[in-house]
Every structure is written in structure tokens, then in C-alpha cells.
Amino acid sequence: MFLFKVAIRNAFSLHLNEPGSDSLARTTLEAYLKMLRRNHVDDDNLQEIARELWRKHKNALIYLADNTPNDIDDVFSKLRDSFKGILSAIEEKGVQVVEDQSENTILRFAFTGWDKIPGFKGNGTWTSSKRFILFEIKRRPDKISCEIYLGPGDEKIRHRLWIACSKAQECKIGTRRETPEWTRIASLPICKLNNEGEIEDIEKEKNDAIKAIIDFAIKRYTVFTKAFNTPEILGMFNSLDEKDALTEPR
Numbered sequence: 001m002f003l004f005k006v007a008i009r010n011a012f013s014l015h016l017n018e019p020g021s022d023s024l025a026r027t028t029l030e031a032y033l034k035m036l037r038r039n040h041v042d043d044d045n046l047q048e049i050a051r052e053l054w055r056k057h058k059n060a061l062i063y064l065a066d067n068t069p070n071d072i073d074d075v076f077s078k079l080r081d082s083f084k085g086i087l088s089a090i091e092e093k094g095v096q097v098v099e100d101q102s103e104n105t106i107l108r109f110a111f112t113g114w115d116k117i118p119g120f121k122g123n124g125t126w127t128s129s130k131r132f133i134l135f136e137i138k139r140r141p142d143k144i145s146c147e148i149y150l151g152p153g154d155e156k157i158r159h160r161l162w163i164a165c166s167k168a169q170e171c172k173i174g175t176r177r178e179t180p181e182w183t184r185i186a187s188l189p190i191c192k193l194n195n196e197g198e199i200e201d202i203e204k205e206k207n208d209a210i211k212a213i214i215d216f217a218i219k220r221y222t223v224f225t226k227a228f229n230t231p232e233i234l235g236m237f238n239s240l241d242e243k244d245a246l247t248e249p250r
Contacts, residue, residue, distance in 0.1 A: 071199035075191050076139040078206040089214050095221050100134050101127035107137040111221050118237050119157035126151030143192035146216045152181040168227035188216045
């Protein structure tokens, strides 16, 4: 098994940067190489085995590399298992949230306090909830991050929401370009592999990530809600009046 891993690693080393290589596969393979590097054996025979493996089984090896479990998968799996508890912890801080449409590598939820913004819910074309802005916990090959996105939908409503978000100076998005579909309006890395392609303490990393998610969600909800409640923005969404102003957390 060890020789097989080394042979695959050497094959990947030889072919990782070939023209046309998929960038996601390349990132995954690079993380895998780092994990195996400490077990490196310099052997001409293994180099030959690697070349032969790559020649005969290139597509299978790329598939295996793309689907190789790593410590990031373990942390993300624990976050998925804790997802409802994370949402409950956010609500205990005074911010109402609801789970939205998740995927294999993305956990999504929404801030329901923003649903009263005219056009916010029902005119998006992103998930089945048709909300414009969602919070994501996203797994990539080498890290996990929190990201808040303004998604696609009715162009006029979306543009008003972009203007409102750009007023949240603490998030420093005012100079960013408004993109036509998905625009990231806030992000925070919460977990990443070390230089060896590993995570030393999975449970501690999970607990730290949960705390980071909760803190980031509360802070960003507060910042954006304040921006949405300014007279300028309330006037832009002219169907809102003072009694319907968005609720800030306790």
C-alpha cells in the first residue's frame, strides 16, 4: 500500500502541471502530495511504476485524487452534523435564521430578519426559497470558509440590495464590482490544512470553526442590518416604514 501511494504521488508530481489540468484536481493533488511528502522514497523503480500507472490509469487516478478523503472532509462532516446546533446558537444571540438549500460541499442558511425587505424573498432565482442573500459554510479541497453571497434574481431588486450592502463600510465591499449573478459580500476562512496537508486536532478544529461561524454570522448580520436601516436605504425600499424597520440582534 505504501509503495502504491508513493507511485501515485510520483505520477502526480510528473503530470500535475500538464496543460489542460483541472484546477480543482490540481489543488486536491497538491494537498495530497504534501501529506505524502514526509514518506518520500527516491527510487527509480517507483518512478517507472508511476509513469506506467499514469499511462494506463490516468483518468482513474485523477478521479481518486478528486475524491480522496482528508482532514478537511472530517471537519466539514462534523460541522454538518452540528449544523442545527449552530443555527440554534445563533438564534440564542438574538438573530433569527433558517436552514436553506444545502449541497454536498456547502451548508446554507438565511437571516429571516431580512425577509421583510421588499422583493428580498420571492424574486431571487438561486435556491428554492428564492432569497437573494444567503450565508454559506463552504468546503474546498484545502480549507473551509464562511461566505455571504448576493445571488441572482430580478435585476432591479438585486441592484438595490447591492447598493444597500455596499453601505456597510465595516465589510469593505464598497469598492468591489457588482457581478451579474453571485457576488460575495463577506467571507472568512475558518479551517485549513497545515503545511503537511493535515489537521492536528480534528475535534478542536471543529469547535473553533463553530465559534468562528457563530461570531461571523452575528457580526455580519449586525453590520448589514444597520446599513439596511439607514434613512437612505429605507427610502430606496420605499414600501418600508419606520415600524417595519429591520430588527437588529439583542
